[in-house]
Amino acid sequence: MDVIIRGVSPKVYREFKARAAKLGLRLRDALGQAMQSWTGNGSLLTPVVADLNNQAYEKMKPELLKNFNGKHVAIANGELVAVADSLEELGARLRELNICRALGLHVGREETGEAGEWLWGSIALDNVRTTARE
Amino acid sequence: MGIYRAGQCSNHGTGIVPAYPVLDVTVETPSGRTRELLKAPIDTGFSGFLLAPADVYARLSELELPQEYFPSYSTLAGTIVMRRAKVRLRVFEKLLESFIETPVVGLGKLLVGRRVLNSLSLAILGPDLRTCELHPAPACPQ
Numbered sequence: 001m002d003v004i005i006r007g008v009s010p011k012v013y014r015e016f017k018a019r020a021a022k023l024g025l026r027l028r029d030a031l032g033q034a035m036q037s038w039t040g041n042g043s044l045l046t047p048v049v050a051d052l053n054n055q056a057y058e059k060m061k062p063e064l065l066k067n068f069n070g071k072h073v074a075i076a077n078g079e080l081v082a083v084a085d086s087l088e089e090l091g092a093r094l095r096e097l098n099i100c101r102a103l104g105l106h107v108g109r110e111e112t113g114e115a116g117e118w119l120w121g122s123i124a125l126d127n128v129r130t131t132a133r134e
Numbered sequence: 135m136g137i138y139r140a141g142q143c144s145n146h147g148t149g150i151v152p153a154y155p156v157l158d159v160t161v162e163t164p165s166g167r168t169r170e171l172l173k174a175p176i177d178t179g180f181s182g183f184l185l186a187p188a189d190v191y192a193r194l195s196e197l198e199l200p201q202e203y204f205p206s207y208s209t210l211a212g213t214i215v216m217r218r219a220k221v222r223l224r225v226f227e228k229l230l231e232s233f234i235e236t237p238v239v240g241l242g243k244l245l246v247g248r249r250v251l252n253s254l255s256l257a258i259l260g261p262d263l264r265t266c267e268l269h270p271a272p273a274c275p276q
Contacts, residue, residue: 014213018206021239022215057200074197087220087231091164094196104164104197104220111203118207118214118247119179 052078053103069108076102138255138268142226146263147175155258155265157246159184160224161234163196170194172244176258176265180247182207182216183233184223187243191236195219204238214240225254226267 020030056078057064064073064080072090074082081102082093094102146153155176161184162169170193174184182205186194198219206215216235223230230253236242255268 018213018215021213022201022204022206024238051201054201087164087222090197091166095165095167100167100196102197103200105199105203110199111205116181116205116207117179118177118181118185118209 056080057103057105064107070106072104072106074099074102074104136273137271138257139271140257140259140266141269143259143264143266144173146265147173148263153263155260157225157250157256157265159246159250161194162222162224163194164220164222165196168194168196174244174246176251177245177247178251180207180245181249182235182247183218183249184221185216185235185242185245185247188236188241190244191217191219191234191242194221194234195236199233205235214238223250225250228254228267 016030016034017027020027023030025033053075056075060075060080068083072084072087073080074090074094076097076099081097081099082090084090084093087106090104094100144156144158147156156173157176159172159174160169161172170190172184172186172190177185195217196219198217204215204217206213215238217238218233218235221232221234223232230250232250256265257268258265
């Protein structure tokens, strides 16, 4: 069914929409999941795009912060595969281990999903015609 | 502010009208196994690092950040969330530990944003269709 809801906080709506996009969900699917959770008919777990490394990271986050704060770490195939003092060293470890894709972070030092802006460059004009000479 | 001298330059992109300033950026994965030279248009309206189309990102995102560190950006068409991966950038012989980004949903495009631009001393020479790095000129002897 179709529903129109008035008076939603723009900030909350923006954050909700961004969170849905981050999870690769359509807005209506995200809203459906949120309504199910709120009414107790669905899982209370946050929906996460199926990704072994991100799931592993979520589980080991407290341990990483406790034991490897300030270190560069890599997670591949759902396991912590490398710990290093610098990004260069971590890269060398990935090369040694022949790992081509991993999830990596500088524990306790990464910027957390800060909001930025992408203004005029986000709009492109197609088939621009001009008579101006360069 | 002192006196600067221009060093190496990148030629403007002229494929579309009007010509646009670009930076020649060499992007390297942390392991050094993949390296690409990109001619990235300069976009002072983008507050991030190096934005890339999805296919370029796929080749260079050897070490991607966890989802919780994916940034969101306000655009003229609404908010979009970007994936983000660690890379090394070389611009005019300057080496930067940086990030490459692409939209979680959508194709993305190639742009270099303010987080990279603010690490560099640059002059956009519009009439010459070039963007050049600047070095402080030595002080004149008294």
